[in-house]
Amino acid sequence: MKTIVVAVLMVCSWERFSDAGKIAANGRPFNPKDFTAATWLFPIGTKLHVVDNHNHFFVNVTVTDRPARRFPNRIDLSATAFEELNGLAKGVCDVTVTPIQK
Numbered sequence: 001m002k003t004i005v006v007a008v009l010m011v012c013s014w015e016r017f018s019d020a021g022k023i024a025a026n027g028r029p030f031n032p033k034d035f036t037a038a039t040w041l042f043p044i045g046t047k048l049h050v051v052d053n054h055n056h057f058f059v060n061v062t063v064t065d066r067p068a069r070r071f072p073n074r075i076d077l078s079a080t081a082f083e084e085l086n087g088l089a090k091g092v093c094d095v096t097v098t099p100i101q102k
Helices: 079-085
Strands: 008-014 036-038 047-052 058-065 074-077 093-099
Touching: 008 079, 047 074, 047 079, 058 074, 058 079, 074 079
Parallel strands: 008 074, 036 058
Antiparallel strands: 008 093, 036 074, 047 058, 047 093
């Protein structure tokens, strides 16, 4: 069976440092220094390649949580992942998200 890889355009933001230690959907405490993401679009444990559509910087993250609101085209990165992608000052950016094949 052939696997189809889909790239999805999404709005990206970052999870607050104040959420550190809260239990994520994967059952582990959230660490803003890890390269993780919260989204409803991909299953927990999925590894994602996230590219900023403006500057073309990218990060690889693992889905560990679900955002508070159910926006299908939204992804929240950990603070460290978002900072490497775009810097924390901007707050949001448009990204292309692709699941990483095993």
